[in-house]
Amino acid sequence: MLTYAYWNNKGGTGKTSLCFQSVTTYAHEHPDERILAIDVCPQANLSELMLGGLAHGGSTKLLALQGEATRRTIGGYFERRLPAPFSPPQISADAYISHPADHNNQIPQNIDLIAGDPLLELQSTAMSTLASTTVPGTNAWLAIIDWLKDLLDTIRDEYDVVFIDANPSFSIYTQVALSAADRLVLPVMADDSSRRAIQNAFSLVYGLKLPSAIYSQYAFATKLREANRALPKVHVIAKNRLTQYMGSASAYSAVLRSIDTDVSVLISQHPDMFNFTDTSEALVEVRDFQTAGVVAFARGCPFYAQRAGRADVMGRRVRVKDEYLQNCVNSLNMLVQKL
Known part of the structure; x- marks a missing residue:
């Protein structure tokens, strides 16, 4: 079982939209594989998309899952862990797993x-407090960080690929998600803040260029390495939301070149943090989704299943151009081919 986490410490990079389209496209192209999507985000936007989007009651369906006697969510599983946080209980993963195709017929049947x-x-707050507890003979921090890993270990033979949509933060639940991942998909945008975000991401996940040595002992990477645990490797860097008309437009080209240079330097200095040896192997340019994205996400619809032309979105008529939609499909296919 291979696990991908979609994460960037910077918000607004299109992380959830890329994750949704990647999961559905991958599942569509690999119908014989079983796919699990895990939404480790309190906003739960990936879940709403999977369950039908704004136009088809995705939010209402999500509330129904959260309202079951045992919440059929990641929060329901974490709630199960809180009373005895340092030792895995008898875990029944089925209690927290749903089948989105039962709610949204655009979603492939092989996705849970x-x-x-x-x-x-x-x-x-509770998890962070527990992780700081002193328990003789127990690494309390690692016990909490392993909550998602514990769950995945119970279903490792049931799924081929897991996609995790992680929150744009470095809260403890984000650390729980990243520690369970084998590979990291890092979406960035063509601006200086995204360039800084790459540097911040490597500081948070891998402990690079911390402002002071005093932080090293508390760093996520330090604690995992001390426990002989592997960190996720960067697998894809998606340059997201580039202009639809010109690709990586000239206004952004200098920033994009700087991002390439920064990544090249990191590869040469820290090759163990990457799943590739050259930036060209992992960099993917993703066009701005524009109206095609608005329609897709309002309806919870993968791009490959969407049709060009006039569409009704919550009572408003919009037009999806065939050329732009095809650009979206092509971009996602290039990304998924690297998974």
């Missing part, structure tokens, strides 16, 4: 979902 949950924000 563990939905997101706003409870994560409340649980984060």
Whole structure:
């Protein structure tokens, strides 16, 4: 079982939209594989898309999952762990897994979902407190960080690929998600803030260029390495939301070249952090989704299943141009081919 996490510490990079389109496209192209999507985000936008989007009651369906006697969400699973946080209980993963195709006929039948949950924000405080507890003979921090890994270990033979949509933060539930991942998909945008975000991401996940040595002992990477645990490797860097008309437009080209240079330097200095040896192997340019994205995400619809032309979105008529839609499909295919 191979696990991908979609994450960037910077918000607005299109992480969830890329994750949704990647999961559905991958599942569509690999119908014989079983796919699990895990939404480790309190906003639960990936879950809403999977369950039908704004136009088809995705939010209402998500609330129904959260309202079951045992919440059918990642929050429901974490709630199960809180009373005995340092030793895995008898875990029944089926209690937290749903089948989005039962709610949204655009989703491939081979995808299952563990939905997101706003409870994560409340649980984060409790999890952080527990992780700081002194327990003789127990690494309390690692015990909490392994909560998602514990769950995945129970279903490792049931799924081929897991996609995790992680929150744009470095809260403890995000650390739980990243520690369970084998590979990292890092979306960036063509601006200086995204360039800085790459540097911040490597500082947070891998402990690079910390402002002071005093932080090293508390760093995520330090704690995992001390426990002889592997960190996820950067697998794809997606240059997202480039202009639809010109690709990587001239206004952004200098920033994009700088991003390439920064990544090249990191590869040469820290090759163990990457799943590739050259930037060209992992960099993917993703066009701005524009109206095609608006329609896709309002309807919870993968690009490959979407049709060009006039569409109704919540009572408003919009037009999806065939050329732009095809650019979206091509971009996602290039990304998925690297998975």
